[in-house]
Amino acid sequence: MKLTILGCSGSIPGSATPASGYLVESGGVRILLDLGNGTLGTLQRFADPFAADALLLSHLHPDHCADFGALTVLRRYHPDPPYAPGERRLSVFGPEEAPDRLAALYAPSSAERAATDLSDVFDFRSVPESPVRIGPFEITAFPVEHICPSWGFRVAAEGRVLAYTGDTGPCGGLTGLAADVDVLLSEASWQDSPDRPDGLHLSGKQAAEVAERGSVGRLLLTHLQPWADSAAILAEARASTSAPVELVSAGETYEV
Template identity: 75%
Template sequence: MKLTVLGCSGSIPGPDSPASGYLLEAGGTRIVLDLGNGTLGTLQRFADPFQVDALLLSHLHPDHCADVGALTVLRRYHPDPPRDPVQRRLPVLAPPEAPERLAALYAPSAAERAGTDLSDVYEFRPPPEEPVHIGPFEVRAFPVTHVCPTWGFRIAAEGRVLAYTGDTGPCAELTELARGADVLLSEASWADFAEAPDGLHLSGRQAAEAADAAGARQLLLTHVQPWVEGRAVLEEARERFASAELVEAGRTYTV
């Protein structure tokens, strides 16, 4: 399984990275996890967006889904789209309110928001809390703790397992999500501090504790906010979990 980081900046795009987005490839199948601000541009360096087989959205904050608006433009107006109309409808596994929220994002005006329909380009499905298959990938979603409905994804293919937290605060579901995973791709928005808000994000230390509790083999840290020193986040994670690494936008990792 190959993981390419399209963007890894937390909360907003940063000077060196778009917001959250990740491309997973196995056996000729491609899925994208989140598509935050700026990630569609990076995606085009690594894959034809029409050759993506599914889009998984952990939640509907802009830093995880804003580029769906741009993707809609591409899929509707590209001069050479796939001829098969079924192939033009991208499966999107996302929170239940995604059809309405993403239609509002794309709508040309407030007056036309109610009449905007994206079903010609997307096939919306809820996050699968029971395993589903997309080509060689087995995907299962786990609800996690955040300020809006949010899911992490556990994805298996070719005998390997990647667990992706999405955005989350500490919660028991992280252990099941990442249990025995080869790679835990975990948000770590900041270095630990006493006044950190509850149920919003993980620190580097908390991401490491989640990886350790789940028995994950490797921890990849992402979603560090651009005003936070990434080295400090990594150092506190490595104090608890030695196999921790800070991801970089545009880099590819083998799971």
């Protein structure tokens, strides 16, 4: 199973990296975990966007879904698509309000929003309550704590397991999400401090504590905000777990 970082900046794109988005591949099947600002550009360096088999949205903040509008334009208006219109609609798993919210993102005006139906190119589905199979992948969603409905995803294939936290504060859902995974791709938006708001994001230390409790094989830190001290976040994470810890960067690829 291969993980490619399409973008890893938290809250907004950074000067050198898009926001959150990740490509996971196994056995010729490609799934996308989030598609934030700028990630569609990076994706085109590694795979044909038409070749994606599914998109899973952890939540609907722009830094995790903004490039869905650009993907809609590509799938609707590319002059030479690899298949006929209406064929191979992309499966999109997200919150229940995703079809309406994403139509509003794409619609050219509020007057046209109600008439915007994206079902010609997308097959919308709610985040599954039980594990779902996509090719060789078995994907399990775990509700996590954020300021809107949010999920982390546990992705298993080839006898390996990747867990992705999405955006979350410390919560019980992270226990099952991270248990005994080979790689934990965890947000670490800021340095640890008692002044941080509850239920919003993880610090580097908190992400490492999740990894330590879960006995994960490797911790990859993502979603660092552009104004954050990434070296300090990495240092506090490494001090709080025995697992190897790295900061990811856009365009990097990892074997899970």
